[in-house]
Amino acid sequence: MAPTMEVRVAGQIPFVDYLVLDDDEPHLVAQECTKCGARFFDRRNACANCFATDFTTTPIAREGTVRAFTIVAFAAPGIPVPFVAAVVDCDGTQVRANLINVEPDAEHVRDGMKVRLATYPIGTDSEGTQAIGFGFEPVS
Template sequence: MAERIPLVDYLVLGGEPQLVAQECEQCSARFFDRRNACASCGAAAFRAVTVPREGTVHTFSIVSMAPPGVPVPFVAAVVDCGGTRVRGCLVNVEPRPENVTLGMKVRLTTVPVGADSAGVEAVGYGFEPV
């Protein structure tokens, strides 16, 4: 099997893909990028926490215009995963308004995004209907 690497640092590949957030030790705000200080309270101490793999669609938009090379339409969404809001695309669902609903149950999945000349595959994430 070819080597696979995550497209973003907070995606952990393996048996079941997982997202890992940085949680403020003072106020419990969660962030997916590296932080020097919490944007909510200013504290500087964080701990890594695994975000639940399943969630519900909080909001979404069907995107019909994108830069060249980005296939459209697609569904951009914010998914509530146990209280942590995660931005991502909905996959394995036809991007039509009648196929996506607020509160729809979804789960984390991985999506191949390309490979280099050595065959190393970059892997992103999305959410698919449960």
């Protein structure tokens, strides 16, 4: 009888804790202060706005509007340039992220541009698990 081999299905993990991949539609979640409603990404011990210590997890809108951006022309070695770094207003929550799937020039990017959350693979480890990052892409 031939030995059996375990077949591992390659998985995906989010690059940041506030990116949720489990659902049909990936989305971001924020920690929302139960006292003042301020929202933060990543873990918090206290609210930077009112100093309260109770938070709930809140899903963030998948679509938003570019409120500010810069075209990055110089970066650390190994980082491809140019790229677009932006602040996206997602229904009142400000998200800092790169714009993807768009030409990084002033002809293609503008304040007020409608965008939606998009995910992409960043890399794969030796066991086949993909790290998944996020950015925002123009809404067609």
